[in-house]
Amino acid sequence: MATTPPPQTYRVKSFGCQMNVYDGERMAELLGAQGIRPAAEGEDADLVVLNTCHIREKAAEKVYSDIGRLRRDDGSSPLIAVAGCVAQAEGEEIMARAPAVKMVVGPQAYHRLPAMIEQATLGKRAVDTDMPAETKFGALPARRKVGPTAFLTVQEGCDKFCTYCVVPYTRGAEISRPFNDLVAEAHKLVEAGAREITLLGQNVNAWRDDSNRGLEKLIETLSEIPELARIRYTTSHPNDMTDGLIAAHGDLPKLMPFLHLPVQAGNDRVLKAMNRSHTADSYLRVLDRVRAVRPDIALSGDFIVGFPGETDAEFEDTLKLVDAVGYAQCFSFKYSPRPGTPAATMDGQIAPEVMDERLQRLQAALNRDQLAFNQRSVGQRCTVLVERKGKYPGQWLGKSPWLQSVHFTGEAEIGALVEVELVEAGPNSLAGRLLA
Ligand code: SAH
Ligand code: SF4
Ligand code: F3S
Numbered sequence: 001m002a003t004t005p006p007p008q009t010y011r012v013k014s015f016g017c018q019m020n021v022y023d024g025e026r027m028a029e030l031l032g033a034q035g036i037r038p039a040a041e042g043e044d045a046d047l048v049v050l051n052t053c054h055i056r057e058k059a060a061e062k063v064y065s066d067i068g069r070l071r072r073d074d075g076s077s078p079l080i081a082v083a084g085c086v087a088q089a090e091g092e093e094i095m096a097r098a099p100a101v102k103m104v105v106g107p108q109a110y111h112r113l114p115a116m117i118e119q120a121t122l123g124k125r126a127v128d129t130d131m132p133a134e135t136k137f138g139a140l141p142a143r144r145k146v147g148p149t150a151f152l153t154v155q156e157g158c159d160k161f162c163t164y165c166v167v168p169y170t171r172g173a174e175i176s177r178p179f180n181d182l183v184a185e186a187h188k189l190v191e192a193g194a195r196e197i198t199l200l201g202q203n204v205n206a207w208r209d210d211s212n213r214g215l216e217k218l219i220e221t222l223s224e225i226p227e228l229a230r231i232r233y234t235t236s237h238p239n240d241m242t243d244g245l246i247a248a249h250g251d252l253p254k255l256m257p258f259l260h261l262p263v264q265a266g267n268d269r270v271l272k273a274m275n276r277s278h279t280a281d282s283y284l285r286v287l288d289r290v291r292a293v294r295p296d297i298a299l300s301g302d303f304i305v306g307f308p309g310e311t312d313a314e315f316e317d318t319l320k321l322v323d324a325v326g327y328a329q330c331f332s333f334k335y336s337p338r339p340g341t342p343a344a345t346m347d348g349q350i351a352p353e354v355m356d357e358r359l360q361r362l363q364a365a366l367n368r369d370q371l372a373f374n375q376r377s378v379g380q381r382c383t384v385l386v387e388r389k390g391k392y393p394g395q396w397l398g399k400s401p402w403l404q405s406v407h408f409t410g411e412a413e414i415g416a417l418v419e420v421e422l423v424e425a426g427p428n429s430l431a432g433r434l435l436a
Pocket of ligand 3: 015016017018019020052053054055084085166167170171202
């Protein structure tokens with residue numbers, strides 16, 4: 001078996017959701033703790049981790065083209081590890097199809113990467129897609145991320161089993177991380193420079209601890225960290241929007257006025273076939289309650305068009321729901337059949353051109369609403385958390401409380417919270433004027 005010298009440099013490429021981004025950061029920290037350093041831009045890394053997403057077909061296919069592209073001119077490859085949800089779903093298949101891949105590691109097993117790398121340098125390929133009962137978090141080094149915004153995974157997995165979705169299979173059953181661990185990690189992130197923390201989970205609002213405290217308790221406790229200015233959370237399920245969490249939007253000033261609450265479709269028959277266990281109306285009533293305590297809340301959602309059996313009239317109900325809500329921003333997708341999910345074998349799979357047409361109409365409506373939301377913000381004064389420098393000299397980029405991108409020029413620095421007046425709106429960003 002061919003041996004490889006231990007890797008000196010690494011690169012982690014994350015695809016998919018923010019939880020994958022979080023996992024990618026933690027893998028990077030883990031590799032750093034092994035004395036491996038991040039490859040500089042343009043530098044050829046000795047070790048490449050592809051942290052993959054399996055949510056739609058295109059996302060999964062990308063992995064194989066990425067693996068191909070890692071081959072060097074002399075025919076050699078770096079040590080390649082495939083992590084994330086494709087690793088979990090197709091571990092053995094990847095090994096068979098891509099000989100360049102030396103390690104396959106699932107989302108619940110990546111704390112074992114160092115041992116796998118050692119084996120890989122000895123020429124041994126390994127797949128680890130266990131979902132161990134003991135949690136990986138305890139085995140990872142402490143956080144040392146710097147930067148004004150940080151992710152913190154509080155909950156993993158999903159028990160909802162929407163009929164189109166792979167997440168319950170790739171991420172396993174819902175688990176909540178312990179309260180004290182999360183508070184400790186939040187403190188570390190703040191010490192490392194975070195001013196905003198986004199709490200993450202596939203069903204983040206299903207988070208509960210052993211004493212049955214819900215997410216609002218965690219948010220309340222994190223609010224007490226003085227240097228932490230902003231808290232967000234994503235992604236939520238409509239059925240887990242409890243009274244306590246809704247009330248928190250009115251009570252806790254550090255909880256930002258933004259809610260990402262996927263609905264997927266506006267027709268109750270389709271929602272039932274999706275196993276969403278909410279109706280269009282029950283969803284709208286949740287939003288009404290949030291708006292009652294936080295009238296300026298920016299709303300966001302996810303949509304799937306062309307679920308098997310969706311008729312033209314049923315799709316129209318999705319457009320009606322969009323009109324009723326007035327979203328600030330949204331994600332929308334064509335239904336993609338995923339192997340092993342119930343919907344993949346349902347009757348009435350929709351033709352691609354029908355899906356294309358529906359997606360276009362939906363996105364036209366969502367873009368219209370997003371621009372309208374941004375235009376309504378013009379004239380408002382708000383705080384912007386500065387995240388990075390802009391393209392032009394003296395220009396800065398950051399986020400408004402409503403998660404809009406805002407650019408402005410003047411005296412500022414990364415991590416600062418500055419007051420601006422929003423003066424001009426585009427579809428994807430706003431111009432701000434720095435206030436004294
Ligand atoms: N837990 C979250 C999000 C999960 S995945 C929730 O329940 O809403 C993110 C989004 O991907 C989903 O909200 C859905 O809109 C989309 N998605 C999931 N499976 C899909 C599939 N098979 N085809 C197309 N879009 C899909
Ligand atoms: Fe997937 Fe549904 Fe779970 Fe969201 S709630 S992760 S869409 S199964
Ligand atoms: Fe993709 Fe897995 Fe996230 S499938 S969306 S990376 S949970």
